[in-house]
Amino acid sequence: MSRTLSVAIAAGGTAGHINPALALAEELRARGHQVRFFGQSTRLEATLVPQAGFDFSTIEVTGFDRSHPWTLITALVRMVAAERAVGKVFAAEGVPDVAIGFGAYVELPLVRWCAAHKVPYALHEQNSVPGLANKVSAKRASALCLSFPAAAAAFEGRVGKQTDVCVTGNPVRSSVVEASREDGRAAFGIQEGETLLLVFGGSLGARHLNQGVTALKDQILSREGVRVIHSTGKDEYASVVEALALTDDEAKRWQVMPYIDDMGHALAAADLVLSRAGASSVAEIAAKAVPSILVPYPFATADHQTTNAHLLADEGAALIVADADIDAPVFSQTLFSLLDGPALRAQMQTAARTLAQDRAAAVLADKVEAIAR
Numbered sequence: 001m002s003r004t005l006s007v008a009i010a011a012g013g014t015a016g017h018i019n020p021a022l023a024l025a026e027e028l029r030a031r032g033h034q035v036r037f038f039g040q041s042t043r044l045e046a047t048l049v050p051q052a053g054f055d056f057s058t059i060e061v062t063g064f065d066r067s068h069p070w071t072l073i074t075a076l077v078r079m080v081a082a083e084r085a086v087g088k089v090f091a092a093e094g095v096p097d098v099a100i101g102f103g104a105y106v107e108l109p110l111v112r113w114c115a116a117h118k119v120p121y122a123l124h125e126q127n128s129v130p131g132l133a134n135k136v137s138a139k140r141a142s143a144l145c146l147s148f149p150a151a152a153a154a155f156e157g158r159v160g161k162q163t164d165v166c167v168t169g170n171p172v173r174s175s176v177v178e179a180s181r182e183d184g185r186a187a188f189g190i191q192e193g194e195t196l197l198l199v200f201g202g203s204l205g206a207r208h209l210n211q212g213v214t215a216l217k218d219q220i221l222s223r224e225g226v227r228v229i230h231s232t233g234k235d236e237y238a239s240v241v242e243a244l245a246l247t248d249d250e251a252k253r254w255q256v257m258p259y260i261d262d263m264g265h266a267l268a269a270a271d272l273v274l275s276r277a278g279a280s281s282v283a284e285i286a287a288k289a290v291p292s293i294l295v296p297y298p299f300a301t302a303d304h305q306t307t308n309a310h311l312l313a314d315e316g317a318a319l320i321v322a323d324a325d326i327d328a329p330v331f332s333q334t335l336f337s338l339l340d341g342p343a344l345r346a347q348m349q350t351a352a353r354t355l356a357q358d359r360a361a362a363v364l365a366d367k368v369e370a371i372a373r
Contacts (some may be wrong), residue, residue, distance in 0.1 A: 011102035012039035023171035082109035129304035169360030170283035176264035184269030212326035286357035291348035317352035
């Protein structure tokens with residue numbers, strides 16, 4: 001659209017909420033629009049949003065513990081104060097044309113203010129099992145944008161007649177989408193003709209996955225030309241290093257690190273991914289069209305990581321192995337069938353591209369612009 005929009009975004013708490021919001025913000029900024037974020041000063045958004053060069057206004061909210069009903073009083077008091085704080089920002093800076101919330105309680109003051117002042121707003125749900133904030137905000141939303149089709153069922157009876165329910169995918173930041181294989185391989189020292197296995201599980205629930213791949217070290221390294229980048233999660237790093245006991249020569253082929261700062265180039269360089277199935281991980285893997293083996297974290301709420309994994313697996317872009325099978329032959333058989341099968345990996349890569357996950361930020365930006373009209 002031709003005119004410049006003022007867009008307000010509320011996102012916070014975890015990278016899984018913040019990074020998709022930043023991906024949208026980057027796309028909107030590239031289109032010439034102005035973006036302001038709302039979030040909490042003590043959470044991750046207070047670091048990531050200013051680093052990305054966006055205006056950031058702080059509000060303070062808390063959820064409530066259902067097992068301690070009296071915490072609802074504190075939550076409501078802070079909600080009212082945060083809503084007033086949102087209004088003060090808009091009184092000084094101007095009322096936005098449109099707003100969007102990315103789930104979590106931090107979105108509530110913004111979308112409540114917008115509803116009361118007739119400013120259209122959208123919601124984005126990153127997960128296949130939606131959170132409470134989006135459920136309670138959906139009734140007055142102009143659009144409800146989903147990453148996973150399976151999430152729609154949770155909103156039945158919760159949306160308004162005006163709410164456009166659509167699947168946009170989960171936006172991925174441009175640093176991931178635009179990373180090239182050549183630059184990625186150069187960044188991690190991967191040579192032409194080598195096969196790179198990228199392993200990551202996140203800080204939550206990575207231990208069993210780390211143990212499973214560590215137990216296969218000798219079999220993996222017996223394959224000529226196979227390289228491994230292994231992100232252990234910070235809490236598991238020391239124990240994985242000890243368990244692997246890599247020699248100097250082995251360490252040249254098996255890079256162990258607690259966290260991958262440059263996931264875009266790591267995914268771009270990879271020939272195969274072995275990971276958990278968090279919503280952001282699935283989105284990034286799909287955006288780079290990397291063949292993957294997904295091992296859903298079995299204790300996730302409503303087993304939502306299994307639902308996440310099926311987004312790729314149902315299209316033939318990934319294989320799913322249950323966490324309970326990590327110690328069974330099916331785990332190693334699946335891994336080696338793909339490490340030793342470039343033709344199969346090529347088929348999975350083609351299937352992943354049909355998902356067009358790399359366009360999710362643009363599709364969501366289109367929806368935000370449409371609402372503003």
